[in-house]
Every structure is written in C-alpha cells, then in structure tokens.
Ligand SMILES: Nc1nc2c(ncn2[C@@H]2O[C@H](COP(=O)(O)OP(=O)(O)OP(=O)(O)O)[C@@H](O)[C@H]2O)c(=O)[nH]1
C-alpha cells in the first residue's frame with residue numbers, strides 16, 4: 764500500500780519541526796534549528812505508517828513547499844496560537860494551500876498553547892467550524908501524539924477506506940444482471 768503523505772506548512776517559527784520532534788519523543792528544544800529544506804520523516808502508529816514532510820516557512824523556498832504539498836494526501840497548516848497575528852498568518856496559508864492544492868483535506872493546528880491564554884478569538888471560533896482544528900504544545904509530547912491519533916482516526920483512515928472502494932460503472936452492473944433500461 765502507498766504510504767499516506769502528510770505535509771506540514773505554516774509561517775517560520777510556527778512550531779512545525781517541534782511538533783515532529785515531539786512525535787519522535789525528543790525532548791522539547793527551545794533552540795531548535797530553522798528548517799531550510801523539506802525534511803521527510805516516517806511516523807508509525809497503530810501499525811500504520813505515514814510519511815510526513817516538514818517544510819520551511821520561508822517565502823523564498825515556496826517552490827519546494829509547493830512540490831511537497833502537491834505530493835501529499837493531507838496538509839496540516841501550523842500557526843503560533845500564542846501570537847496576535849494568527850488571523851493574518853492562517854488566512855495567508857489557507858490561500859496559499861487552496862491556490863496550489865485545492866482538493867486535499869486541510870487540518871489546522873494552533874501551536875505553543877503553553878504560552879497562550881485559554882481565550883479564543885472570534886476568528887479562531889469561526890475557523891474551528893470550517894476546518895478540523897487542534898491545539899498543541901511541543902512541551903507536551905503525549906498531547907501532540909493524541910492530536911495525531913485523532914487526525915489518523917477521523918481523517919486519514921476514512922480517506923484510506925474511500926481510496927480502496929472500487930467504483931463500478933452502472934451499465935456494467937446492469938449488463939451483468941442481463942437487463943437494460945431504455946427509459
Ligand atoms: N513555548 C513553546 N515554544 C515552542 C513550541 N513549539 C515551538 N516552539 C519554539 O518556537 C521556535 C520555532 O520552532 P520550530 O519548531 O523551529 O518552528 P518551525 O515552524 O519549524 O520554523 P521554520 O523551520 O523556520 O519554518 C523554537 O524556538 C521552538 O523552541 C511550543 O509548543 N511552545
């Protein structure tokens with residue numbers, strides 16, 4: 764079976780690489796290096812494995828981000844939930860994804876909840892109604908894993924099932940049964 768491919772995108776320093784580090788049980792690193800090229804990771808959970816592409820948030824590397832998105836089955840947009848500029852960043856990245864990969868499911872993850880207040884703006888509340896939405900902190904690896912388990916159960920597995928359903932033309936069915944309708 765082809766691996767299910769996930770692409771992580773979002774502004775620089777939004778916490779994409781830290782999410783992946785948490786998934787790999789690495790301790791939280793406040794000095795994690797900036798990403799300058801697409802990095803690919805294999806993540807296995809419940810006997811299923813996924814290929815996750817960690818992109819750079821820098822505009823000058825957009826071409827390689829687009830390449831990674833085009834090759835993906837699911838796109839996760841990360842943004843810093845503790846920052847005031849969330850709305851501008853999320854809308855920018857939603858437009859970017861819709862422009863280059865319109866039919867792929869999108870999930871949104873707000874990061875750095877350890878730095879944020881619990882209050883959610885009207886914009887965030889509207890966003891939650893439009894997209895699968897999660898909040899994480901890389902300082903809580905179990906929380907990050909729970910988010911991915913939920914994404915896996917609610918989005919990835921149903922998508923894999925749909926991919927496997929064989930769609931047959933109706934006429935084939937009717938010829939098989941030996942009758943035709945001319946109406
Ligand atoms: N407090 C806190 N800091 C975080 C969290 N996640 C990431 N950071 C910090 O935010 C900074 C950027 O994190 P990265 O994971 O490198 O962000 P990125 O989105 O991969 O950034 P680029 O590679 O530049 O696109 C680093 O200093 C991290 O330590 C978090 O959940 N909580």
Ligand SMILES: [Mg+2]
Pocket residue numbers: 779780781796797798817818819
């Ligand atoms: Mg990074």
